[in-house]
Amino acid sequence: MIIMLVENKNILYAPGRQKYIEASKKKESKNLKKCVFCKSEKDLLILESKTCFICANKYPYGTGHLLIIPKRHVNSITDLTTKERIEIFNSIDLCVYALDIYLKPDGFNIGASIGDVAGQSISHLHFHILPRFQGDVGWNVLLNFKVLSVSPKDVVLEIKKTITKFKLKKKFGLV
Secondary structure, three states: OOOOEEEEOOEEHHOOOOOOOHHHHHHHHHHOOOOHEEEEEEEEEEEEEOOOOEEEEOOOOOOOOOOEEOOOOOOOHHHOOOOOOOOOOHHHHHHHHHHHHHHHEEEEEEEOOOOOHHHOOOOOOEEEEEEEEEOOOOOOOHHHHOOOOOOHHHHHHHHHHHHOOOOOOHHHOOE
């Protein structure tokens, strides 16, 4: 995906994400039969545990952007079972560990957007793991570009290799 920033009335746009925005995923995700996360795209799947999936984000904000998605269609953290919580947070640990080995980022954004005002785009609870690199955010990106060009499918392959090589499923209790 090519990201191009265009200035219009002091707002920066990333036209490459427009197709995603227009796809009305939120409306579909309220219907269990149409929810994109309930259907799960196998080509972006990295790991599947008993209660959740780890996959690459189809529309990443940056290289290595991963998602952790409960298998059960829930929309709130408070709806998670204890087992789901444990596996989700063990999966977050695994992702950070594997991405650290693979991409060596300078930091991470980890979180979930719950509700429209929080920016939730799909009505199925999910957590973002987003590697961050010095210079990839803020105005300095316009002055000092750092382009990372790794496709989500390449991220899937490399993270799977890392999980196997370092036996991370066992290390993080996801066997």
